[in-house]
Amino acid sequence: MVLVRILYAFIAVAGLGMLLGAGLAFASRFLSVRKDERIAALEAVLPGLNCGACGYAGCASYAAAIAGEEASLTLCAPGGEDAAKGISEIMEVEFNGTIEKKVPQVHCRGGQGRSEYEFDYFGIKDCNALYALLGGNKVCKFGCLGLDSCIQVCPAGAIDYDSESLIWVDKEVCIGCGKCVEVCPTGVMRWIPYSADYIVVCNSTDKGARVRKYCSVGCIACKICEKKSPEGGYKVEDFLSKIDYNTEGERKSGAEACPTKCIVRNDRHPKK
Amino acid sequence: MTYIGIIITFVFISNFILTQFLGLCPFIGVSRKMDSAVGMGFAVIFVMSMAALATWVIYHLILVPLSLEFLQTMTFILIIATLVQFVEMVIQKISPPLYKALGIYLPLITTNCAVMGIALIAVRSNYSALESFIAGFSAGVGFLLAILVMSSIREKLDTEWVPKPFRGIPIAFITAGLMALAFMAFDKALLKNLLG
Structure with missing residues (x-):
């Protein structure tokens, strides 16, 4: 008797499933819409x-x-x-423009030993959580908080801590989706062209004297880069040197003259 | 009178979202913008009424005669999934504008617990075919009501200052909780007073 009921149940469900499946198969044939x-x-x-x-x-x-x-x-x-x-x-559209590949990069090299810290943070490992707390544990409120929010969000695995335990984007791996730029609370993750040769690794718009107090690798707006490489596109605005990558001039001497060594070559790789 | 009772029950007293907490996923996920919330609401009304009717037919014509009621959950999943896919195809063929309005929401609710819930509740309450259909329809209307109110609140919240840790989903859940509290005012005693 039990076997018969099991058989009934089996037949009922299998039959129903087959019927509905066949119905859907037919329907998909008769009701198919020609897709583009x-x-x-x-x-x-x-x-x-x-x-x-x-x-x-x-x-x-x-x-x-x-x-x-x-x-x-x-x-x-x-x-x-x-x-x-x-x-x-x-x-069937004419395309003759060029699209320059852009990659985001962390504009900060201030970690332990280089930047002053206000307090020790033991909360959850998330930059936005830390940023919500007084804008981060560094005295500098513009720099990289050093937690791994951008690493977590990167779909390509292009971001990692480098040999100095600072966050760096591998421009060869980066796909340019911009998720790290969105997640970064301080805005230290900024777009640069893939072909950029030098990069000013500071994001602080504080006055030079103040930057000097809390960070040894910050831009102090001394304008030496502007003077040494007048063709290099260096421009100090809001006490922060920025490079205009549309200019093709020489940037090397400006970078080497930087007293805080915060203009670096853009050929670093995160450690593997 | 019982039909009115069913409608009031499923729209207000046991509102699927705010008192039974079924179908919270589309409720939170699609309540960002008013127009998508309305689209989702109508898709849910449509699927719920159809599902309640179809499951009633299968339950009473196949499962009860074979005394296989214990298979209801499984067969209902089968029926609802098939039904929604079928309906999606039909709409796509017959009415592209309607497909554009509802189409993207339909696959989302093939396996939604609110749709499953109305099928099981209608069977458990021994409803007739018409009563099941009305129950499904009014549960859908209840969903539309909740998601419509929610989306209009969330659109307003987007322009308000919200403390940072609460922005986005957290404040949405708090809002939903307060709405659920408000809906506690609708209870069975109210129905008795209304219908005598």
Whole structure:
């Protein structure tokens, strides 16, 4: 008797499942809608990282938006120029511009021993949590907090602590999605061109005398870089030197003359 | 009178979100913007009424005659998932604008506990086919009501100053909790007073 009931149950569920499955199979054949073939082609061109840098939920929805002519063709940061070219071919649009690859970088080299700290932090390991507490445990409120929020959020694994236990982005691995820029509370993670040769690793807009008190590698706005490399695009604004990467001039002598050594070559790699 | 009783019960007294705490995932996830909340609300109304009706049919025509009531959970999952997929296909074929409005929300609720909940509750309450349908419809309306109120509050909250640790999801949950407190005013005694 029990066996019969088990058999009934088995037949009922299996039969129902088969019936519904067959129904769906038929329905999908009769009710199929011809999809835009370009969408599949676009998805093949896009890198498939689903990083969301374009502002859409993923590569598939960006492809659909392109095919529906709702989105710009050049929004894919990881794909860069190759993706833009592929998209333009599929959409039969002329593409002759160039897209310069940009990568974010940590504009701070102040860690233990170089920067002054206000207090010891033992809270959860998250930059935004630390930042909510008096803007961080450093005296400098502009620098890298040194926790691993950007490392956690990076889909490419491009960010890590380097040999000096400071956070650094590996520009070879970086896909340029910008998630670390979004998550960083101090704004020390800033965009630079992939081709940038030198980088001013300071984000402090405090006056030079104050920076000198709390950090040994901060920009003190002495303007020596401006004077030594007049063609290099160095510009001191708000007591912080910034490089205009549109200028092609020589930057080496300005970097080497920096008294706090806060202009460094952009060829570091995080330790593996 | 019982139909009105069912409607009041499922829209207010046992509102799926605010008193039974079913379907919280779309409630928090899709209540950011008013228009997507409305889209989700209507998709839920649609799926819940259809699911309540379809599960009633299968339960009373297949499971009860074979005395296999214990299989209800499993078969209901099967039916609801199939039904939603089927409905999605039909809408996509017949009405692209409606598909654009509801389409992206439909797959989200194939396996939603609120839809499953209404099917099981309707069976447990021994409702007739029409009563099940009405129960499903009004539970959906209750969902729409809750998510609509929630989304309008959240749109306002976006422009307000909220303490940093509470921004985003935390303040949404606190808001939902306060709304649930307000909905405690609707109880069975109210229904008795209303319907005598």
